[in-house]
Amino acid sequence: xxxxxxxxxxxxxxxxxxxxxxxxxxxxxxxxxxxxxxxxxxxxxxxxxxxxxxxxxxxxxxxxxxxxxxxxxxxxxxxxxxxxxxxxxxxxxxxxxxxxxxxxxxxxxxxxxxxxxxxxxxxxxxxxxxxxxxxxxxxxxxxxxxxxxxxxxxxxxxxxxxxxxxxxxxxxxxxxxxxxxxxxxxxxxxxxxxxxxxxxxxxxxxxxxxxxxxxxxxxxxxxxxxxxxxxxxxxxxxxxxxxxxxxxxxxxxxxxxxxxxxxxxxxxxxxxxxxxxxxxxxxxxxxxxxxxxxxxxxxxxxxxxxxxxxxxxxxxxxxxxxxxxxxxxx
Amino acid sequence: xxxxxxxxxxxxxxxxxxxxxxxxxxxxxxxxxxxxxxxxxxxxxxxxxxxxxxxxxxxxxxxxxxxxxxxxxxxxxxxxxxxxxxxxxxxxxxxxxxxxxxxxxxxxxxxxxxxxxxxxxxxxxxxxxxxxxxxxxxxxxxxxxxxxxxxxxxxxx
Numbered sequence: 001x002x003x004x005x006x007x008x009x010x011x012x013x014x015x016x017x018x019x020x021x022x023x024x025x026x027x028x029x030x031x032x033x034x035x036x037x038x039x040x041x042x043x044x045x046x047x048x049x050x051x052x053x054x055x056x057x058x059x060x061x062x063x064x065x066x067x068x069x070x071x072x073x074x075x076x077x078x079x080x081x082x083x084x085x086x087x088x089x090x091x092x093x094x095x096x097x098x099x100x101x102x103x104x105x106x107x108x109x110x111x112x113x114x115x116x117x118x119x120x121x122x123x124x125x126x127x128x129x130x131x132x133x134x135x136x137x138x139x140x141x142x143x144x145x146x147x148x149x150x151x152x153x154x155x156x157x158x159x160x161x162x163x164x165x166x167x168x169x170x171x172x173x174x175x176x177x178x179x180x181x182x183x184x185x186x187x188x189x190x191x192x193x194x195x196x197x198x199x200x201x202x203x204x205x206x207x208x209x210x211x212x213x214x215x216x217x218x219x220x221x222x223x224x225x226x227x228x229x230x231x232x233x234x235x236x237x238x239x240x241x242x243x244x245x246x247x248x249x250x251x252x253x254x255x256x257x258x259x260x261x262x263x264x265x266x267x268x269x270x271x272x273x274x275x276x277x278x279x280x281x282x283x284x285x286x287x288x289x290x291x292x293x294x295x296x297x298x299x300x301x302x303x304x305x306x307x308x309x310x311x312x313x314x315x316x317x318x319x320x321x322x323x324x325x326x327x328x329x330x
Numbered sequence: 331x332x333x334x335x336x337x338x339x340x341x342x343x344x345x346x347x348x349x350x351x352x353x354x355x356x357x358x359x360x361x362x363x364x365x366x367x368x369x370x371x372x373x374x375x376x377x378x379x380x381x382x383x384x385x386x387x388x389x390x391x392x393x394x395x396x397x398x399x400x401x402x403x404x405x406x407x408x409x410x411x412x413x414x415x416x417x418x419x420x421x422x423x424x425x426x427x428x429x430x431x432x433x434x435x436x437x438x439x440x441x442x443x444x445x446x447x448x449x450x451x452x453x454x455x456x457x458x459x460x461x462x463x464x465x466x467x468x469x470x471x472x473x474x475x476x477x478x479x480x481x482x483x484x485x486x487x
Contacts, residue, residue: 001369001371001372001373001391002351002356003351003353003394004351005350005351006350006351007331007350008333008350008394008396010396010399034392034394034397035374035389035392038353038373038374038392039373039374039392042372042373043373051350051394053394053396053397055397102374102462103377103461103462103463104387104440104443104444104458104459104461104462105374105377105380105387105388105389105440105462106374106389108383108386108387108388109388109389109392109393229461230458230461230462231375231377231461231462231464
């Protein structure tokens with residue numbers, strides 16, 4: 001399988017990136033690891049005129065700044081994140097989620113910024129269109145959906161593994177552009193529109209990720225469900241972070257983020273509320289997981305039906321909560 | 331438009347004129363004739379095209395040759411020295427961990443990378459380390475046995 005023709009520019013600084021993005025606009029594509037972009041280009045889903053290679057940009061090592069926040073460069077590879085002692089200490093949830101992505105070989109190239117900016121996916125969209133599905137679907141600029149015939153909009157889902165983990169950790173991101181760097185909560189970065197899933201303009205790029213300091217007493221857990229368990233996008237992911245009272249048994253605040261079942265990651269807010277102020281117990285976890293499965297309506301995707309995913313969601317959240325409780329106790 | 335890059339492949343420095351859209355896999359196989367590196371899916375799912383880039387396992391079908399400017403690449407052809415197989419290669423042979431052989435170069439390189447980073451992997455760690463390499467003959471048991479054997483001979487040295 002060959003890539004279509006394009007011109008290539010190797011970026012050496014964020015300023016240069018901004019300048020070239022301004023010049024080429026929509027004709028250019030930034031590439032970091034390329035593990036998401038190149039397969040889509042090989043399938044003929046997009047043909048950028050210019051590839052702007054970010055591998056020449058400096059990779060900032062993870063560091064903790066004065067206020068205890070963990071700062072990560074967007075160009076850090078997922079393998080690098082999972083290996084880094086500081087990340088494993090300050091944000092073990094992120095290291096765990098990063099290890100779930102693709103395979104060893106994919107994680108060596110794929111970057112944190114790239115995972116945050118992953119395209120939404122669909123069984124029909126993510127394959128070669130050379131001889132089938134010739135009429136363009138919503139995602140390819142047309143006006144029909146192959147997944148749900150008669151559907152009114154694109155139903156592709158957002159499958160990045162690290163993102164639910166980052167949202168549960170309260171992460172924000174830095175976005176560089178012509179007007180300097182703006183910082184937003186990662187949760188606000190996703191539009192919910194499967195065709196344009198990211199709130200970013202073509203002249204901007206994600207430069208860094210900031211994760212607030214961990215609570216003194218608390219715990220996190222990540223659960224990913226897929227059929228094979230390797231080199232696979234998730235059917236469902238759940239990332240849970242609990243902050244505990246000083247007694248170590250009562251939950252003072254909870255964040256539950258669910259991925260892969262909608263065009264944007266989703267918070268299970270009612271299930272979070274159900275945990276707040278309560279003593280941890282298996283019954284509470286079961287109830288909270290049931291509430292989450294009630295408030296989030298999964299989209300069917302990649303051959304999984306919506307009712308099946310709803311059940312998966314409940315099981316994964318319950319297991320993640322049980323894993324957090326075990327970590328809090330130890 | 332073609333551009334010149336420098337690439338060290340298996341210890342030998344090459345100056346190559348490459349198109350921007352040429353992948354590392356294209357250049358290894360078609361320009362350097364190193365056909366030990368295989369193309370399976372071409373989209374990053376099977377691991378047949380695994381090579382070591384600066385010592386790390388990557389999928390050569392998803393890396394542009396131009397991205398590798400000035401870097402060091404090790405392919406399956408570069409492992410043995412004067413015909414002497416590495417412990418991983420020898421273990422694959424001894425355990426019969428080869429059926430049709432198409433996945434073998436990728437498997438051997440992924441296993442080599444795994445043992446370099448973790449010389450005493452558990453079975454679960456071996457499976458995780460080889461998760462990106464598919465064997466369509468499904469000869470996984472022998473492959474996992476071979477990696478265990480290779481780990482033993484690695485550690486005896």
